[in-house]
Amino acid sequence: xxxxxxxxxxxxxxxxxxxxxxxxSDIQREAIPLALSGKDLMASAQTGTGKTxxxxxxxxxxxxxxxxxxxxxxxxxxLAPTRELATQVxxxxxxxxxxxxxxxxxxxxxxxxxxxxxxxxxxLDLLVxxxxxxxxxxxxxxxxxxxxxxxxxxxxxxMLDMGFVDAVEQIAAATPDDxxxxxxxATFEGSxxxxxxxLLREPVRIEIDAVTQRHEAITQRLHIADNFDHKQALLxxxxxxxxxxxxxxxxxxxxxxxxLAEQLNQRGIRSNALHGDMSQYHRRRAVEQLRNGRIQVMxxxxxxxxxxxxxxxxxxxxxxxxxxxxxxxxxxxxxxRGGDTGTAVSLIGRxxxxxxxxxxxxxxxxxxxxxxxxxxxRYGEPRSNHARRAPxxxxxxPSRSHGNSGAPRRGRALSA
Ligand code: AMP
Numbered sequence: 001x002x003x004x005x006x007x008x009x010x011x012x013x014x015x016x017x018x019x020x021x022x023x024x025s026d027i028q029r030e031a032i033p034l035a036l037s038g039k040d041l042m043a044s045a046q047t048g049t050g051k052t053x054x055x056x057x058x059x060x061x062x063x064x065x066x067x068x069x070x071x072x073x074x075x076x077x078x079l080a081p082t083r084e085l086a087t088q089v090x091x092x093x094x095x096x097x098x099x100x101x102x103x104x105x106x107x108x109x110x111x112x113x114x115x116x117x118x119x120x121x122x123x124l125d126l127l128v129x130x131x132x133x134x135x136x137x138x139x140x141x142x143x144x145x146x147x148x149x150x151x152x153x154x155x156x157x158x159m160l161d162m163g164f165v166d167a168v169e170q171i172a173a174a175t176p177d178d179x180x181x182x183x184x185x186a187t188f189e190g191s192x193x194x195x196x197x198x199l200l201r202e203p204v205r206i207e208i209d210a211v212t213q214r215h216e217a218i219t220q221r222l223h224i225a226d227n228f229d230h231k232q233a234l235l236x237x238x239x240x241x242x243x244x245x246x247x248x249x250x251x252x253x254x255x256x257x258x259x260l261a262e263q264l265n266q267r268g269i270r271s272n273a274l275h276g277d278m279s280q281y282h283r284r285r286a287v288e289q290l291r292n293g294r295i296q297v298m299x300x301x302x303x304x305x306x307x308x309x310x311x312x313x314x315x316x317x318x319x320x321x322x323x324x325x326x327x328x329x330x331x332x333x334x335x336x337r338g339g340d341t342g343t344a345v346s347l348i349g350r351x352x353x354x355x356x357x358x359x360x361x362x363x364x365x366x367x368x369x370x371x372x373x374x375x376x377x378r379y380g381e382p383r384s385n386h387a388r389r390a391p392x393x394x395x396x397x398p399s400r401s402h403g404n405s406g407a408p409r410r411g412r413a414l415s416a
Contacts, residue, residue, distance in 0.1 A: 006032045009061055015098045016057075025050035027208040031182075032058055040203040041182045042196055047155075047307065048333040049208060052092045055152045055182050060097050062150060063125045073120070073144035074127035077151050077175070079134070079168060081158040083108045083280060084287070085307025086128045089154060093126055102126060109133040110280030117142055131159060131167035138174060145175040153199075156185040157192055157326075158306060165191055172199045186326055217336035221370045222346040222356070224377035231319065231347045232263065237372050238317060238345050239269055239297060245314035246290060248334050249299045252320040260319060261299040271297040274304040302327050308334055318346040321355040325362040353382050 003016050003024055024032065027045040034041055035058035045051040059076045067075055080086040086108045093104050102125040107116045109130055116133070120142050137143050151172060153159065159168055172181070181200050185192055188205075196203065223238070225231035239247055251257045254275040264271040272286040272295050283304065289295045290310055300308070302322055316335045322328055335342025346367065348356055360366055369381070 001029055006057075007036055008032070008057060009064055011064065011099045012057055012060055012096060015096045015100075016053075018098060019095050021050075021053070025054075027051050027206070028054045028057070030206045030208060031055065034204050034206070035059075035180075035182055036061060038180055040180060040200040041206060042188065042200060042203045043182070043184050043206040043208070044186060044188060045184060045206070045208045046186060046333050047309075047330060048337045051184050052089055052154070053096060055154070055184065056089065056092045056096050058182075059126060059150055059152065060093070060100060060102070063097075063102055064100060067123075067147055067149075069147045070123075071144060071147055072123050073147050074124040075147050075149050076126040077145070077148055077171075078126070078128045078154055079131055079152065079159065079171065080128060080154045080307065081130065081162055081164070082303060082306045083110055083130060083283070084304065085155060086130055087284075088307045088309045089128045091309075093128070097126075104128070107133050107137060110283075113137075120144075123147070131164040131171060134171060135167045138171065143174070148175040148179055151175055151179050151181045151199075153181070153183045153185075153195075155306070156183050156195060157187050157190075160191050160195065162303075165195065168195065169198060186330070217341045218332050218344050219341070220332065220344045220346075220365075221368045222348050223370060223372060223375070224379070224381065225347045225349045226378050227349070230375070230377070231349060234347050234372065234375055235260075235264075235317060235319060236267060236269070237375060238315070238347075239264075242315050242343075244296065246293070246295075246310070246312070247297045247315035247317060248290075248305065248308070248310070248313055248331075249297055249317040249319050250305065250322070250331050251299060251301060252322070254301055256320065257299045257301055261297070264297055264299070269297055270295045271299055274298050274300040274308075276301065276303050278304075302331070305334065306330065309337065310334070311337070312340060313337070314340075314342055316342065316344045318344070321346060321348070321352045321359065323355060325355075325359040328359045329363065350379075 001024060003013055006024060027043060027049045031041055031043055031054040063075060078089050080089055086106055090106050104126040105119040105124060107127060107129040109132055120137060183196065183200060223234045225234055251260055254277045257273040257275045261271040261273040272289055274283055274286045286298060290298045313335045316332050318331060332344035335344060
């Protein structure tokens with residue numbers, strides 16, 4: 001199916017063409033016609049599925065017709081959990097709204113208040129905001145939502161995880177009751193149900209590429225690491241084996257991210273860190289460095305990497321596994337985007353096995369155990385994990401089960 005069939009305005013079709021999108025993705029095919037018809041939506045779609053354009057396009061189409069209401073404030077509000085995700089949405093709005101004359105802006109934390117206050121005093125077509133900073137402005141009486149027609153909650157589960165549930169509800173309560181609401185979330189479990197009940201009216205539910213489904217474009221594998229030094233040696237090899245392709249490496253702590261980036265630099269791999277303790281300026285600069293190829297590796301924590309959209313990122317490495325299995329899916333979704341293929345490698349130290357078990361239980365998939373020549377682990381998989389191995393996989397240690405066959409053994413694509 002083509003974008004023309006979705007009922008989009010020619011101005012938007014031109015921009016879609018300029019972005020190089022040939023056909024709508026699944027979520028776009030499902031969500032765009034429903035959103036254009038004015039329905040409330042609750043959609044589960046992972047990052048990398050094209051979900052941003054799935055709400056940006058109908059939002060822009062609505063904005064092509066002038067508002068009947070005069071005054072200040074936005075007609076469309078997109079709430080996103082982090083500054084990085086808000087930036088990604090703003091970029092999609094800029095690109096897809098290229099031929100439409102729209103006034104848009106962002107209100108996010110870590111930036112000066114003055115320009116944001118001036119922005120909020122104007123009639124705005126579309127505003128992208130993080131809930132904390134928007135609430136600051138609302139508390140000071142600086143936000144007028146009387147013209148608001150459409151509210152989008154992007155990565156709503158993450159916003160709630162970050163403690164923004166009250167802020168999101170208060171912001172929604174300040175907007176007109178007859179607004180349209182589109183909610184995107186990786187899951188619909190837990191407190192998200194309450195938000196759906198309170199904020200959406202007879203929503204249509206769309207489920208695309210749910211968290212437990214397969215990331216077909218991403219090859220996943222893991223290497224067992226005996227200790228920290230072994231992990232570092234594995235990381236170096238994995239990065240070097242990608243022949244200069246760019247990589248995103250995840251650590252569990254901010255300090256760990258700083259240290260690992262520093263150590264990689266010392267070993268001649270150009271790197272920078274990205275985490276929540278860095279100023280907005282330094283975070284932006286790090287992302288720019290990755291975008292323009294000044295660095296090969298970004299070492300990041302989960303919160304900072306949320307929403308990061310780097311075209312052509314070939315490799316994601318979990319230096320530490322995340323505590324939350326859903327974060328694993330989000331992390332690996334940073335590669336294999338927009339039709340590319342990618343590789344996700346996890347380095348499994350002793351403390352990572354229980355986390356791995358939870359990830360494999362949630363995704364229902366076993367990640368292929370692989371061994372690099374010269375970096376074989378001395379210890380195998382713990383017995384408790386062997387007991388969970390899939391039938392037919394045998395009970396031998398991973399180093400023996402795959403042999404020492406030279407070049408890294410590539411994990412099978414999970415679709416295989
Ligand atoms: P998202 O899931 O919104 O984070 O988008 C993931 C990536 O896919 C972004 O780089 C988009 O620019 C790209 N993208 C979105 N829609 C399409 C499409 N229909 N065809 C190709 N790429 C797309």
